[in-house]
Amino acid sequence: MTQPTAAEATNGADKPAVIAISSHVARGTVGNRAAVLALESLGFPVWSVPTLTLPWHPGRGPATRIVPEDDAFAALMGDLTGAPWLGEVGAVLTGYFGSPRQIEPAASLVEAVRKANPRALFLCDPVVGDEGEGGGRLYQPQETLEQIRDRLLPLADIATPNRFELEFLTGLEFSDNTHLIEAASTLGPPCVIVTSAFAMLRGGIGNLLVDRNGALLAEHRRIEGAPHGLGDLTSAVFLARTLSGAGPEKALQATTAAVYEILARTTKRGADELTLETDAQSLKTPMAMVQMRRLPLPGGRRA
Structure with a gap:
């Protein structure tokens, strides 16, 4: 996958703008709170x-949801679609x-950004489910999953589902990374990162990461009791690294380490x-070591 550098994407500007469309919480570092902090820390x-406002992640307890009316949201997205600064993105x-x-207004905005800047990238993080007791659980309406699958993923350059979201999107169940590679290869986007993949380290x-060049696994020690927001952070950091000109392997390694x-x-x-506000330096120059492995493609082939 050929990626534009930041300078190419903005006709000479240092860094391109990124439109981040996701949830907002008053307390915590999930959704756009994580993505915006990470992207801005990286310049x-x-x-x-x-897309909605919450006092905190609903996993913390009962939380009021403020969701904009569909027509109002579509109108706001329409304003962005016609913005004179769209070429900055x-x-x-x-x-x-x-x-x-x-989802349809979001897809229309992606198409407008691409028209204004053909080198622009679209990363779709299909946030619809995660690990629950006894397996994956879907916490979005089936209609949302279907809209993401049928409208957004065909537009995406990069997708970042977790293992359970990939199951929901494909209707399959996975028991090893070979299955994940096969499913990711058919999902649609040319680059797919499956988070919470099966580790080879005990x-x-x-x-x-699965793309046309093969499959790469970046792994590290599991830390129990992890806070929410790791998937949001992973998507934002990988996108920033890619926009900065890093190839898939370097971007994956730096993102996983950070x-x-x-x-x-x-x-x-x-x-x-x-604690992104305290650990911004870890986003820029992570020192953690991660194990990188190139995995066989289906059928025993290697890239």
């Missing part, structure tokens, strides 16, 4: 679009949606939310 201006990132009817966890380092520092402090 990227962000146009932040909240080098990428769009989508995450959690508050309503399935927010007591580990990994991010699996997220792991921040997670380790957060849990060492005893914090219950990712």
Whole structure:
């Protein structure tokens, strides 16, 4: 996959703007709170679009949801679609949606960004489910999943599902990384990163990247009791690294190292939310070591 550098994406500007479309919480570092902090720490201006507002992650307890009316959300997205500054945008990132009817306006905005800047990237993080007791659980309406699968993923350059979201999107169940590679290869986007992939290290966890050149696994030690927001952070950091000109392997390695380092520092402090405001340096120059492996492609082939 040929990626534009930041300078190419903005006709000479240092960094392109990124439109980040996801949830907003008052307390915590999830959704756009994680993505915007990470992107801005790495030097990227962000146009932040909240799909809903929460006091905190609903996993913390009952939480009021403020979801914009569908017509109002579509009108706001229409304003952005016609904005005279759209050529500044080098990428769009989508995450959690508050309503399935927010997805079509988001897709239209991606198409408008591409028209203004053909080199712009679109990263789709299909936030619809995660690990639950006894397996994966879907916490978005089926209609939202279908809209993401049928409307957004065909537009995406990069997708970042977790293992369970990949199961929901494909209707399959996976028991090893070979199955993940096969499913990721048919998902649609030319680059797919499966978070929470099967680790080869005992007591580990990994991010699996699948593109036309093969499959790469970046893994590290699993840390129990991890705060929410790791997937949001992973998507934003990988996008930033890619926009900065890193190839897939370097971007995956740096992203995995940064997220792991921040997670380790957060849990060492005893914090219950990712401490990005304290650990911004870990985003820029992570020191954590991650194990990189090139995995066989289906049929025993290697890239």
